[in-house]
Amino acid sequence: MAFLSYLISGLGLGSVYAIIALGYSMVYGIAKMLNFAHGDIIMVGAYVAFYMLSSFGMPVIPSVLISIVVCLVLGVVIERLAYKPLRQASSLAVLITAIGVSYFLENGALLLWGADTKIFPNALPQGSLDLGSLSVSYLSLLTIGVNIVIMVCLTLFINKTKTGRAMRACSEDKGAATLMGINVNRIISITFAIGSGLAAIAAVLLCSAYPSVYPTLGSMPGIKAFTAAVFGGIGSIPGAFLGGLLLGVIEIFARAYISTQLSDAIVFAVLIVVLLIKPTGLLGKKTSEKV
Amino acid sequence: MNYKTFMKGGMAALMAMSLVACSSSASTTSSSSSSSAGAIKIGASGPLTGNAAVYGTAVKNAAQLAVDEINAAGGQQYEFKAEDDQADAEKAVTAYNNLVDWGMQLSLGTVTSGAGQAASPLYKEDSIFALTPSASSTGVIYKDMKDSSTAYGNIFQMCFTDPNQGTASAVYLNEHKDLGTKVGTIYCSDDNYSTGLETNFEAKAKELGVEVVGKQTFQTNATDFSVQVKQLADAGANVIFMPIYYQPATLILQEAKKQGVKATFFGCDGMDGILSQDGFDKTLAEGLYMLTPFSADSTDEKTASFVKAYKAKYNETPNQFAADAYDAVYAIAQAAKAANLTSSMKAKDMCSAMVKQFTSMTFTGTTGSNVTWKATGEVSKDPKAIVVKDGAYVSAK
Numbered sequence: 001m002a003f004l005s006y007l008i009s010g011l012g013l014g015s016v017y018a019i020i021a022l023g024y025s026m027v028y029g030i031a032k033m034l035n036f037a038h039g040d041i042i043m044v045g046a047y048v049a050f051y052m053l054s055s056f057g058m059p060v061i062p063s064v065l066i067s068i069v070v071c072l073v074l075g076v077v078i079e080r081l082a083y084k085p086l087r088q089a090s091s092l093a094v095l096i097t098a099i100g101v102s103y104f105l106e107n108g109a110l111l112l113w114g115a116d117t118k119i120f121p122n123a124l125p126q127g128s129l130d131l132g133s134l135s136v137s138y139l140s141l142l143t144i145g146v147n148i149v150i151m152v153c154l155t156l157f158i159n160k161t162k163t164g165r166a167m168r169a170c171s172e173d174k175g176a177a178t179l180m181g182i183n184v185n186r187i188i189s190i191t192f193a194i195g196s197g198l199a200a201i202a203a204v205l206l207c208s209a210y211p212s213v214y215p216t217l218g219s220m221p222g223i224k225a226f227t228a229a230v231f232g233g234i235g236s237i238p239g240a241f242l243g244g245l246l247l248g249v250i251e252i253f254a255r256a257y258i259s260t261q262l263s264d265a266i267v268f269a270v271l272i273v274v275l276l277i278k279p280t281g282l283l284g285k286k287t288s289e290k291v
Numbered sequence: 292m293n294y295k296t297f298m299k300g301g302m303a304a305l306m307a308m309s310l311v312a313c314s315s316s317a318s319t320t321s322s323s324s325s326s327s328a329g330a331i332k333i334g335a336s337g338p339l340t341g342n343a344a345v346y347g348t349a350v351k352n353a354a355q356l357a358v359d360e361i362n363a364a365g366g367q368q369y370e371f372k373a374e375d376d377q378a379d380a381e382k383a384v385t386a387y388n389n390l391v392d393w394g395m396q397l398s399l400g401t402v403t404s405g406a407g408q409a410a411s412p413l414y415k416e417d418s419i420f421a422l423t424p425s426a427s428s429t430g431v432i433y434k435d436m437k438d439s440s441t442a443y444g445n446i447f448q449m450c451f452t453d454p455n456q457g458t459a460s461a462v463y464l465n466e467h468k469d470l471g472t473k474v475g476t477i478y479c480s481d482d483n484y485s486t487g488l489e490t491n492f493e494a495k496a497k498e499l500g501v502e503v504v505g506k507q508t509f510q511t512n513a514t515d516f517s518v519q520v521k522q523l524a525d526a527g528a529n530v531i532f533m534p535i536y537y538q539p540a541t542l543i544l545q546e547a548k549k550q551g552v553k554a555t556f557f558g559c560d561g562m563d564g565i566l567s568q569d570g571f572d573k574t575l576a577e578g579l580y581m582l583t584p585f586s587a588d589s590t591d592e593k594t595a596s597f598v599k600a601y602k603a604k605y606n607e608t609p610n611q612f613a614a615d616a617y618d619a620v621y622a623i624a625q626a627a628k629a630a631n632l633t634s635s636m637k638a639k640d641m642c643s644a645m646v647k648q649f650t651s652m653t654f655t656g657t658t659g660s661n662v663t664w665k666a667t668g669e670v671s672k673d674p675k676a677i678v679v680k681d682g683a684y685v686s687a688k
Contacts, residue, residue: 002525009517054570115344117538119570128549137549210514211545212538213570214342220512255518260508261480 004134006256007249012140014248016209018147019202020225021232021240026154027195029235030171031188033091036098037078039222040105041196043215045071045203046120047113050213053121060123060204067200075196076189083192084185102219109215120211124204143205147241150198154237167191224251227271233284242282330370331627331634331641333358333620334395336386336410337402338378342538345564346612347375350402350424352605353613357620360600367627367634371620376401380409387413395419396638397627397645399619400446402612404428404453404484408436415443419638420645422447422623424615427560428487429454432668436487442667445642447649449619449658451584452669453484456559457491457534460582463676464530465499470555470580473504475528477519477543479535480508488534488559504528513539516546524552533558537565544575555580563610566682573682584658585614586677586686594657611658618656626652 020042027035045067052063082101086094124142128135158164169177170187178184206221207213225244232243250270255263274281335354337347351373358371372393374386383406390398398414400423401407407426412434414421423431427450430436432443451459464470474496479485489506496503505526507519520543523531531547531554533540540562547554555578562581566573587598587608597617601609609617626648632641654662659672676687 002521005521006518009515009521013515013517050570110340115338115340115342117342117541117568119541119568119572121570122572126549210542211570212514212542214538216512221514252515252518255515256522260519261510264510264513 001133002256006252008134008136008140010249010252011245012137012143012209012248013252014228014245015140015143015147016202016206016244017221017225017228017248018241018244019143019150019198019205020221021229021244022147022150022154022237023195023198023202024226024229025232025235025237025240026198027191028229029237030167030191031083032171033083033094034098034226034234035083035192035195036095036222036226037101037105038195038199039218039220039225040102040109041071041075041078041199041218042203042206042222043109043218044074044105045200046207046213046217047109047118049200049204049207050118050120053123063123064201064204067203068197071196071200071203072193075192075199079189079192084188106215106219113215115215118213120207120213122208122211124208139205139209143209146201146205147244150201151237151241154194158237163187163190224267227268230271230281231274233281236281236283239281239283246282329634330368331632332394332396333369333371333399333623334374334390334393334397335371335399335402335616336374336376336383336390336406338406339373339375341377341379343378343403343536345567345610346425347373347378347402349610349613350399350616353601353609353616354399354424354620356601356604357617357624361620361624367624367632369620369624376403376406378403378406380405382406383410384413386410391417391419396634396636396641397623398422399424399616399623400431401426404431405482407431408483411443411446414446417638418445418642420445420447420642422449422619422649424449424619425560425612427451427453427456428483430483436483439667444666444668445646447664447668448670449615449622450560450670451672453487454491455669456582457488457493458495460488460532460534460557460559461492461495461499461501463582464496464532464557465501470557471528471530473502473526473528474530474532475505475507475523475526475554476503476532477507477509477516477523477535478533479511479539481510482535484561485535489532492532492534509539514542516543517550519543520546520550520552524550524554528554530555530557534561536561537563537568540565541568541571541575544579548575557581559583560611563612566679566684567607567610573679576679577681579679580676580687581678582676583611584672584675585611586675586684587614588684589657589686593655597657614657618654618658618662621656622649622654622662625654 023038048070049063049067052058052066082097125138128137166182166187170184174184228243228247229240233239251267254266337350338344339347354371358369362368374389376383376386383401387410398421400421401410402425404426408430411431429452432446434441478489505523505528558581565576626645630644630648649664650666662672664670677684678687
């Protein structure tokens, strides 16, 4: 019984990781870039949603939409200012820049909104579905539902639309794509925009489950979701979903059955083991099966 | 020279300038910038930004209030300056150096224990007297935190040491069995404040025969507590002892509500500030107990006038960190008067005089009556508890 209860907790936690990992995987799959500032874009989305919901008293959907728009714009601006000039540089330079952007966002948030932890309001349904002695929270079900919807939409978009085809072309070979008449800059901006929009949705779901809002809220979930994305196969959308869920379950089981002190260490050890045994992750493929 | 060399040189110069600008603007300014002739300089460092900013700001505000009141009453004048250390050990060292450069002669030390452990050796080396309002770890007053014979001797505490808070909590729970008899503890294993409290709680609980049914841990910035709460509930705990800060406590209370766990939650001084979080649902904390020496609604004259003055100046009710800082400044002033200190004395000489006073005097303030100090720097006063009722802190019996 306890096992099932932990499994459900793990899936709930994992669904939050999954939705963050989707952003990482998507951006990596198309732009071939690990946006370490993704966690901090989530943080910005969380603050915007917090202020919309509590100070302006707006209902949930408009608040989420405004948060998505703000994150979208932020993502595109970051891409243009920080990553575009480094398109030809080594990936190490881009990585370091991403970390720099992350610090910039965190400290900017500290200056703008102060250090006091704010509590995210209960905007989303808080109750749970009771099945005998087990209970599944509506929020977990909603998060998994949103995950699936996003996955389906993204896959359809990438595979069936013209822009999606252009994105796949860019991920395979930027030079050839330009020769084919694709505006690579626009495509990469669109990629970051989508990734950041996803971050806003992730923010609302993350903060509804764990309502503390503070400037560094994105860093730990960001790193764990990155681990999940790598675990599931970086660049693969279903991989991000699977990796996220599995990582959530592993974390909860490690905490419950092994040690509450070692659970984080075990989660990160998973990353090391995956990279040693199957570096492309569970659903990743060695050659160019891209998103 | 060509464009490339010019740009390189220009960037290097810009970076060098920004480094200088950063270091000189790192210190915060005190509110009384005019150097009053003959004023004794009291310094302090605390988290004015960061997760613990609530505590640092409370200390700064209350200390400034106390200094202003003392100056207004005439006699020896004081000047106060607070530096931001973000509750970080390295920044605490920088803050200390800034204060020494300013000319600090007496100090309120640091606000948090982690920062205090880094700064204390410096205070010892320079022989500057420090009375910390809130850095409660024994590592702040002893060189080896487990060995009281290694006490620095010039650093004193206004607050209970963590061991004493943990012990006092066990005593309180033992005397108030109506709160529950099966205790579960949950603490932060990578924070020495929390682990110190928990270790001493457990030891005293064992001595008194208080039943501890479960012990759970988490790390700083953890967000998911579903496992810990469930395991404590399964073990049958009806009192949950949380020697942690209020941010993780909020998440634990939320998780307990979600799982339908009914228990009395009991915290220590780190719980203070929980009600003032922006957006916090106060019903979540209903019935939460915390061990604290200060209660703002207390009717004794000293507390009432302090609360009134603090509210008038800062528009909010003071928490225990503010009260401890207020008392600390008054205690320093009391000792300095008895020792006839003047601003022309060196910090070293002030230090030995102050130590002599503190180990022999009795002080009454908002956080305790007949407060005395041991030579190791530990304070002796009675613990009191407050409980959250209808969204406000109320003295508990």
